[in-house]
Each structure stands twice: as structure tokens, then as C-alpha cells.
Amino acid sequence: MHFIFKTRYEQDIALFKHGGQNFWYAALALALVAAPWLLSEYTLSQVTFIGIYAIVCLGLMLLAGFTGQISLGHAGFLAMGAYTEAYLQGMGWPFMISLPMAALVAGITGIMIGLPALRVKGMYLSIATLAFGFILEEVVVRAEHITGGNAGRQLGALTIAGVNFDDGANFYYLVTGIAVLCVLGVLNLLRSPTGRAFVAIRDSEVSAQSMGINLAHYKTVAFALSAALAGIAGALYAHKIRFITPDQFGFLQSIELLMMVVIGGLGSIQGAIFGPAFWFVVQQVIVVGKDWLPPALGQQTGLQPTIFGIILIAIVLFEPMGLYGRWLKFRTFLEIFPFYRKGMFKRQKSYMKSERMK
């Protein structure tokens, strides 16, 4: 545990709090740059996927983990980004313009979906987002001249300023670069008045209003930003997969995104990266490990959902702060060894506050 002797107010708003953090983040940056030389082509492609999903999860974390608005239709935003990119690329727009457009279109969709949030909250909102998710999916299926309908849509090779970014190392750098920028943007938001307004809305809407926070405005901003991040990720996803169909963006995808965020650790930026990373690692473990299992177990399609279902239930039961919480505990254990006590992170149980008047 680092006890930082603070002498200036700037220290509290610095992104990296102390030398140790500087060191480790520099090491991480170095590792990210060196990855294409260290990893096989297949592994690199998986890491690229993690980067793409980290961007969506970042957006979902902003919305669910920091603003307290649970979205069950997030795959819809992903679809908006992916199809906007596919369509605009087909029209011959350069990536530098089509990517912001994908973010913009998804963001505007986000505002639309956020509109019910101005009137309803909690579970009602989740159901509204779920409904919107289904409607968007159907719209994608029906708008055949843009999306190709159920037959799917092919994307061309990605070139930016004459450089070929089609898969491999270049695409990895592109995704990583965008992901890092997104993380920095969200970190900046969270250390500024906007981020505090989000957290205020999450923890108590009534007192947030009484502190002068315009609920409608900030909820809309949260939905728009979250959707825009999903839109960016959707565009990258489309280029990664190169063939998109509506069923890639269904309800199950929305649920899985939410699961990643919860497994990573709700309410932490690290969680938004841990979640998808863990997801893809476990997926690989399953692919490798199922040959070792008896075929009655290993060759069933249900193996993966079963394992992820169990993981999610275990996380919710035993580690509500997710993988990030586990990591915090482990780090504290190392830092203050041998003085770690079991109850150090014990949560205070707050008994259910009824939202009902009666």
C-alpha cells in the first residue's frame, strides 16, 4: 500500500499517482508496442479482439458501472458502428472520416435509446434498452439495401493513406492506439466534473438533482458517449471480421458484453479491460482443453456457455468487485505482506432500500 505524502492539489488529479505506477504503465506500453514481435499471428489476432471488446466494455462501464444505467441492448450500438463503417467504406469514404461517422451514428442512436432514461429508471430502463436492442436488430435485418439483411455484408480491405491496415500487426497497432485514446478520454472524464456527475447520478439521483446536476443532460451524455465508444468498436470489429451479419449483434451479444463488464469488475476502468481479456483467454483455454475432456463433455456446444455461466455466478457470489477486486486484494496482500487481514475489503451490507412509496 502506498502512502503518498501529498503536498500539492495537482497530485490528486494526476493520472499516475506515484513512481511505481509510472514504471508499470511504461512497461505495459512497451509490451503493447513489442507484441507483434513476441506473439504468434493467431495470438496477436486474439489480442486485437480483446482491444476491440475493451473499447465496447469501456463504454458499457461508463454507462453501467459509473452512471448506474444498465443497458441490455448494447450490441445494437455495436451494430450501428459496424454497419455505418461497412456502408461508408462501400461508398468509398476514407477511414479517417468513416470511423468518426460510425461513432456519431451510434452516439445519436444512443441518445434515442437514452430518451426513456429521462422518464424511467432501474429495471424499467433495462427493459427499454432490451426492447430497443431487439428493434435495432430487426431494423438491420430489414434495411437490406444498406446492411445486406440476413445474408450479411462484406467489407473491403482497410487502407489508410495508402498504407494497408488489413489484419496483422498494422491493424493491431490501429486498434491498440484507438483503445488507449479511448481509455485516456474516459479517465479524463472521470477525474472531471462530468465524471463526478455520473457517479452522483449512480449513487443518488435525488441528491444529484439537488446539487444542481441536470439528470436529463448527463444521462443523455452518458448514453451518447457509451454508444459512441461501442460504435468505434463496432467499426473496428467489422474490419476485423470482414463479414457482418445481424445475428452477431443479437441479445446474446448484449448479455455477453454485460457479463464481461461484471466479470472484469463493475465500477473500475481496469475492469473494462480485464473482463474481455479474461473472456478471450478462457475461450482459448476451452478450445485447447476440450480435447482433453471426455467427448461427452468436451464436444458439446454448451461447454462454453456453461463455463462462462458458472464463472459469472461465482464472481457475483464471491467477488462482487470482479477480477479487478481480486487483483486489488492480491496486490495489497503483496504490498503489506505479512500484515494482510482477511476482513480488509469486507463490504458493509446495506440492506435493501425499497424504492416503493408504500
Add this chain to the structure above:
Amino acid sequence: MTAPMLEAVNLSVQFGGLRAVNDVSFGVWPNEVFSLIGPNGAGKTTIFNLISALYRPTSGEVRFEGEVISRMPPHVVARHGIARTFQNIELFEHATVLQNLLVGRHCHRHTGWWQDMLFTGSVRRAELEFRRQVEEVIEFLDLQHYRDSMVVGLPYGVRKVVELARALSMRPRLLLLDEPSSGLNTEETEDMGFWIEDIKHDLGITVIMVEHDMGLVSRVSDRVLALNLGEVLTLGTPQEVQAHPGVIEAYLGGVDDV
């Protein structure tokens, strides 16, 4: 004589068949401590919710410095310089004390979310300025020790002070305190009394408070409004109100009830 700072004019509110507040009028002068007392269900907190625009009056209106605030959205009322605390503490529990207080500076922000996302120079300067202002409140209420603690782990008494601090961070002109001493021990109540006096004298903030502790009420209040079943019983100095037969009856029950 100046005009009243806050004025309730024939304020009524009805929930279904229940008239929670019935034709209540009063005025609060600048820089006074004005207390609302009355038994449970008298409509005190409802009046607070009407002032901070969480409820809409069925009829009548609330004016703040001559402007009708009872038709505004709650966050706009807050921006006019009205801060409040809540009976059952409504802090942002999964944030630190410092972050809670910084939310109090929210109405004074000038940057938009796009600037925040880039953390531009103006955001940085504003943040440091907010921090400096919040630090004054921390010093005023002796919260230095809890600055970086999560609210969720704090004892009740401290939370009560943090909520007061958060309201003060807004630098309001009018402060609404909903039962500031409930759940506090004698010592903490004593401190709360001193702080309310200081808020009035040193910070020049007008205070309206709902309170059950008559000791605290008579110590700090300039005037007291007694309510029962949504209607005004009497208005006057703490001594006058305590001696009023209607108030005694409301609290202790009338002769007929014995």
C-alpha cells in the same frame, strides 16, 4: 425592511386524498435561522421538498429573491443558490468524501464534457480552484481526517457532517437542513449547533431547518414555525412558540385525549 429572501405563498400539496401541506405561507429573512417544527406527519419535509422543487405544489408558490422557483426543475433551483441535506442522508456512497464535496461545486462548472474528456487547461485550472474552495469547507467542519475515505465505510455521525459539508461546498445563499441532529449523540449535536451558528454569522448563509431537538432549535433559531397536519399553528421566537397552547397540544395531545 428588505423583502423576504424566501417566501412561501399559500402553499398546498395533495397526494391522492391526503393534503400534506395546506395553505402554508411564511417568509424567511436574509441571514436568519428559521426552524420548522411539528410532530411527525406535520409536513415539514414536504415543505423542504417543495422548496427544492422535488415536489410540485398543488396550489400556491415558492419565491426565492422574488423569483418563482416552485415551477423550476430541481437542478435549476440548486443553481439559484439553494442547498439542502436529507433526513436519511443521501450521500454518494461509493465515492470519497472529497469527491462528494467536489460534486457540490458542480453548479459552478463552466466546462463541457468534451473539454473534460480532453482535460484541457481550463478544466485543470477549474479543478484546482474547486479543490481549493472545497478545502476551505473541509477545514471549517474539521473533516481533514476523512478526506480520502469512502463514504460507505464512515460512521453515521461523520456522514451527517459530510452531507452538511457537501451542501456548504455549493456556497449556497440558502441552506435547508433536514433534521441535522437526528441520530447524533449529545456531543455531536452540540457541535452541530456551533456550526449552524457559524454558518449564519461567519458565512452569512440563511438557514431553514427541520428539527425535533427543541434544545437545538431554541439555541440557534431566530424564528420558529410550528406546523401540525400540514397547517401553520404559529410563528414566532422559539420562546413564544414553545409557550403556544396549540403547539403544546399538538405535541402532548389535548385535554380531551387524556
Add this chain to the structure above:
Amino acid sequence: MLQLLQLIVSGAAIGCIYALLALGFVLIYKATETVNFAQGDLMMVGGFIGLAVMTVIGLPFWLAFLVTVVAMALVGMGIERLVLRPLLGQPAFTVVMMTIGIGYLARGLVTMIPYWGTETHTLPVPFKDEVIWIGGEGGKTGGLVISVEHLVIILATVALVALLYVFFRYTKLGIAMQATSQNQLAAFYMGIPVRRVNMLIWGLSAAICGVAGLLLAPITFVHANMGFVGLKAFPAAVVGGFGSIPGALVGGLIIGIVESLAGFYLPEGFKDIAAYVVVLVMLVVKPNGLFGDNLTKKV
């Protein structure tokens, strides 16, 4: 006109399924203030249990029905006891996430069964593919055609609802459940074992899901993704007002009928999203639903 009536009847039949599932949501929501996202998947599990009992063990339909209902009640109570009770006192979202996990796991587990879970099955019910003619000449042309499957759904729903009404109105347990749903703390002080009652409510809700699963099976067949139908029970519950039992029934019927009409009168695709369009309109116009409580938080 006859066409319209025909559509309404078949819509009402599907609506009854939504109503039953919505009833399950509402029971749990009223008692524990959590929304069970696994409701549809529980229905799927019910369908599979019924299927297994009928085809593997070879019990006749009505006996299998009984076995399924009992088995589902046990599943529901088991879920409450094992994974939900430890979460007592946690934020609502934690519990919601848990139910999502349960649903996800249920779908995974069913597809784990070799050669079985991934297939689509027909439930061998005695009333498969039979129809009844009402009116018309000679009972064969014109007139209203009602498939027996639809009729069974409607009658079973009516019977179940009547049974539930009697249960909640007149039995001690039913009254205890009502008390718990209105105020847990007060019920606890009055000597009602709230946790055990919650467990029973989960059992009851899961049993209703099992019934819904068996009723739906002849129409949609039994398969692992059958649970997605259950998602349409959310719109039903919202339209009716989330905390209201009669609301759940009315909401389910409305959704079912609107869907049926949309499928006929509107272009292709509208049928699938009709329920969601209705719920969005409802949320904007009247968020508390037709019979809902006021949800403003008290400060």
C-alpha cells in the same frame, strides 16, 4: 370480422403464455424487488423436463405435467436457496446479474446434453394438431377455427389464475406471501419466516414457468432457445404495471393480441418487434403501466 376474431383468439393464446411468465416475474418482483431475467430459460428447462419425462420415462402427458411442475418448483427453490439467498441485501443489479447468469448457464447446461440439447423436439401431447370449429356451415366451412393447443393454453391459464387467486386469498401461506411482498420487515416482525417464504415464491414462480413451458411446447417445439420467448414477458409485465398480478395477465393478453394482429396486418418483421414497440410506447406514455404502483422514491 371473422378473420379479426381468429387472430385475436390465437393472439390471446400466446398472450396467455406471456401472461403466465409475466405472472412469474411479478410474483418474484413483488416479494423480493428483483427482476428475474432467467424466467424464459426456466420455461425452457420446464419444457425439457416435460419432454424427458414423457419420452425417456414414458409417462402419459397429464402425469408428466404434474412431475414437471413439481420438478420446476424444486429447481426454483434450489436456485433461491443456493445462489440468491447469499445475495440478500445486495444492490438490485447484483441480483439481476445473477439471474442473467442463471439463464445463461441453464441454456449452456441444456445444450451440454449430447445429441439432445441442441435439437428441436416435438412434445407428444394428446391434443396435437386438432382443431375445433365454431359456427360455419356443417361445422367445416367458414366459422371460427380454434386449435385445441390454443384452447388448452387459454383454459389452463384461466384455471391456474383461479387457483392462484384462491391460494393468495384464502390460504395462510398465500396471505403470508402477500404480506411479505408488501413489507418484508413488517412481515418478519409478525413472525413470518421471510426467507422461507421467498424460497417458496421462487418455487411457485418456477412452477408457473414449467406450466408455461409445457403449454407452449406444442406450438413452438422444445429447443434450447425457447427461452427467448420469455423475454416478451417483460413487455407484458411492464404494460400491466410491474407490481400488479392482474396487470400481468392483461399485459400478456395485450402483447399477444397486438403481436398476432401485427403479424397479419403489418409488413413482415413487425410481428417480432411488436411487443417491444408497445413497451417503449408504454414507457414513454405511462411508465407505471396500466395497474402499476407509483415508483417515486421517498426522501
